[in-house]
Amino acid sequence: MSEFVDCAQCGADDFETVYRHPSGGVAHGACRRCGLGYLSPRPDAAATTRLYDGYRQAYPDAFLAATDGPFGRAAAARAAFLDRWLRPGARILEVGCGYGHFLHAARAAGYRVEGLEPSQHQVQFARERLGLTSVERGLLDDVARDGRQDLVAMFHVIEHLRDPQAALQLLAQAVRPGGLVWLELPNALRLPCDAIEHHYIVAGHHLHTFTPRVLAAMAARAGFETLYLAEDPLPAVYEANLRFVGRRVAAAATPPPRRPAETLRSLTAHHRRLAALGARVSGKVQRWRAVGRRIALYGAGFHTRGLVDLCAFGAHEIDCILDDDRTKHGTELAGFPVCAPDSLHERRIDAVLVSSLAAETAIVDRLRAQAPRGCVVNGIYGAEPRRPSAAARGPRLEVR
Numbered sequence: 001m002s003e004f005v006d007c008a009q010c011g012a013d014d015f016e017t018v019y020r021h022p023s024g025g026v027a028h029g030a031c032r033r034c035g036l037g038y039l040s041p042r043p044d045a046a047a048t049t050r051l052y053d054g055y056r057q058a059y060p061d062a063f064l065a066a067t068d069g070p071f072g073r074a075a076a077a078r079a080a081f082l083d084r085w086l087r088p089g090a091r092i093l094e095v096g097c098g099y100g101h102f103l104h105a106a107r108a109a110g111y112r113v114e115g116l117e118p119s120q121h122q123v124q125f126a127r128e129r130l131g132l133t134s135v136e137r138g139l140l141d142d143v144a145r146d147g148r149q150d151l152v153a154m155f156h157v158i159e160h161l162r163d164p165q166a167a168l169q170l171l172a173q174a175v176r177p178g179g180l181v182w183l184e185l186p187n188a189l190r191l192p193c194d195a196i197e198h199h200y201i202v203a204g205h206h207l208h209t210f211t212p213r214v215l216a217a218m219a220a221r222a223g224f225e226t227l228y229l230a231e232d233p234l235p236a237v238y239e240a241n242l243r244f245v246g247r248r249v250a251a252a253a254t255p256p257p258r259r260p261a262e263t264l265r266s267l268t269a270h271h272r273r274l275a276a277l278g279a280r281v282s283g284k285v286q287r288w289r290a291v292g293r294r295i296a297l298y299g300a301g302f303h304t305r306g307l308v309d310l311c312a313f314g315a316h317e318i319d320c321i322l323d324d325d326r327t328k329h330g331t332e333l334a335g336f337p338v339c340a341p342d343s344l345h346e347r348r349i350d351a352v353l354v355s356s357l358a359a360e361t362a363i364v365d366r367l368r369a370q371a372p373r374g375c376v377v378n379g380i381y382g383a384e385p386r387r388p389s390a391a392a393r394g395p396r397l398e399v400r
């Protein structure tokens with residue numbers, strides 16, 4: 001079921017819809033008063049719980065545990081960033097700590113760490129594989145409001161929460177006076193960078209969308225003054241990564257002026273781009289079908305879930321989904337069977353569309369080398385630029 005909601009930041013019932021999902025259950029837009037982006041209607045609490053049942057990507061344990069893999073490298077970069085704010089021995093709590101990579105790196109750098117994570121699978125990995133015995137199952141309701149922490153971190157969590165303003169107020173009670181909150185989240189001004197994955201997560205998972213300005217305003221209302229606000233990419237994990245550090249102050253911090261039009265402009269551009277991309281991909285599939293081709297998508301992950309939803313692909317268009325990850329073979333994704341790439345011959349596939357953001361070119365080249373004669377392999381993005389250049393990113397975001 002879906003529910004309509006008022007703005008979680010300013011309480012106004014003044015929502016401008018930018019995009020409606022064809023199901024009617026979800027619409028994306030922003031508050032005309034304060035510029036907070038959100039979904040309304042959105043999945044209710046029970047529907048959200050069901051969505052998360054299918055959320056986990058099946059990463060092999062060896063990949064997760066590797067300190068030189070993308071998660072390990074991101075954790076090391078985050079632990080290094082801590083040094084400019086805290087001294088070793090300081091207390092850190094991470095809310096939604098996932099597999100525990102950041103806490104593992106922070107502990108190695110000498111910090112005292114605790115973590116809360118709702119997924120039992122991830123808690124077990126953190127405790128057993130990384131030896132993080134201070135990681136417990138839980139989330140915001142389980143945060144001790146005792147003002148003991150020197151820093152509370154929350155990475156790619158706040159956009160999933162039903163009431164982010166209340167969450168920040170709660171975190172303010174967990175840190176000592178002068179203590180810090182460190183948030184990372186998608187930047188609403190950069191959503192086009194991974195439009196299709198965002199389509200999947202925006203259609204239910206990301207209940208809120210923040211520009212840097214809106215984030216700073218919400219943190220100020222919770223009693224945090226902005227110390228740091230910039231886009232800091234996490235290579236191979238998340239490029240358009242918005243990073244915020246705020247300090248708990250006694251008096252209410254001053255929020256930046258509101259610019260709701262900035263959010264609405266950005267969301268409108270994002271959804272336009274997405275619609276154009278969806279139309280282009282649907283057109284290609286229709287042309288292939290018109291000449292009798294049997295079509296597979298490559299990539300059994302979030303990106304393909306988003307693509308199938310965006311283009312409303314059915315069994316009369318797509319035969320199956322290919323993926324090299326053996327643990328996925330024999331499963332289903334978005335209603336399609338997941339098969340090994342060497343089943344191209346057996347299933348008489350003669351057209352493959354590669355659905356991947358990060359590795360499109362490499363996957364296209366590899367499949368072309370192994371595909372049967374006459375089988376076409378194309379990427380979704382082709383030559384289209386999809387990463388912000390360093391120059392476009394800029395060093396620092398001005399919100400005042």
Ligand SMILES: [Zn+2]
Nearest residue numbers: 007010031034
């Ligand atoms: Zn508002």
